[in-house]
Amino acid sequence: MNAVLVVARHELRLLVSLALWVARRRHQTGSGTAFGYARGQGPVMFGLAFVCVVESITMSVLLRDHPAVHRVVFLLDVYTIVLVVALHAASVVRPHVLDADSLRIRRAAHVDLRIPVEKIAHVRRELRTTHERAEGELDVVIGAQTSVTLELADTVPYFGFLGRRRDIRLVRFHADDADALVRAITTARSAPSPRPDRPG
Template sequence: MRASVRSLLALVRHELRLLVSLGLWVTRRRQGIGDGGTAFGYARGQGPMMFGFAFVCVIESLTMAVLLRDFPAVHRVVFMLDVYTVVLVVGMHAASVVRPHVLDAHFLRVRRAAHVDLRIPLENIAHVRRELRTTHERADGELNLAIGAQTTVTVELAEPVAHFTFLGRRRDVRLVRLHCDEAADLVQAVKRARTAPSPLG
């Protein structure tokens, strides 16, 4: 029972983040950049797919409206669910836009929409490279954050970092693959940040 409550709370938090992301997207703001942080987007390639999915949902809603026109109570319920589905689909794309990867003087913050947010200390990065991969098999200690089935940057860690899944389960990861629209720029920026003198030095 307790696990069910945690799962429900995780789902509610996720959907609230999507709704907040819609507001940020409409106002052209981004979340979590901070002073001195540099944002690296990853949503450019998924936009057409997400809006295509939203369009299919709209067509499905119109079809159901015709099929259920003689059942107004059922039609209202189904229509509300269809509208909410479209809002969530657009919200997922909005979350990807307003929650980019962020690099600052201390961390590489790796994100995917509203459900992954992993801070990797720069001193814990052993190697970073540009690497295009289109297949990703699940493996212990690896986190694959593909967009459109692709990752373009691979980050190897000297020590594992804790990643918490959507439902709160802890996974220790030593290798992270992610997608970045400007993969080469991100790789070079991480390498520069790792070799820069400490601001406290």
């Protein structure tokens, strides 16, 4: 897929997330249980937005004698601020979701991985603040940390931002309440499978 189109679609998802955040709604949680992961990153994101505001004011002063350039730079600065806030909004409205069949691991609008519950071999609470890229492993890092580790009984496909496929056998990700999520996954894994209907 064309990289420009991918970026445009990603930014559209961010803007939709911003609208959902303003409306206090979540994105596609259905009947599953949502687990947030954005609690610790809010101050950092709004700090970044504040820096962008200061930069915008500074550029407005520097370019006050060049109105045409000033208008263009001002619009770009405002759009950047909107995207920074939208990035945080996407993390809030797109939580991880666990239902009877699958665990959906997300990070803002650019990671969305569904893992069937039956493919989860082991789950544990594991806080890590350093991560090295390894074949077959995916680190969905929030605020430089992950707090839950999944070992899979079989690989699952993961498609990166530009569509590149990787086969994943281990996933590390963060949840605000990692202990509750680990317990919920353990319970879902141990739940009995529904019996097939008997032939009439």
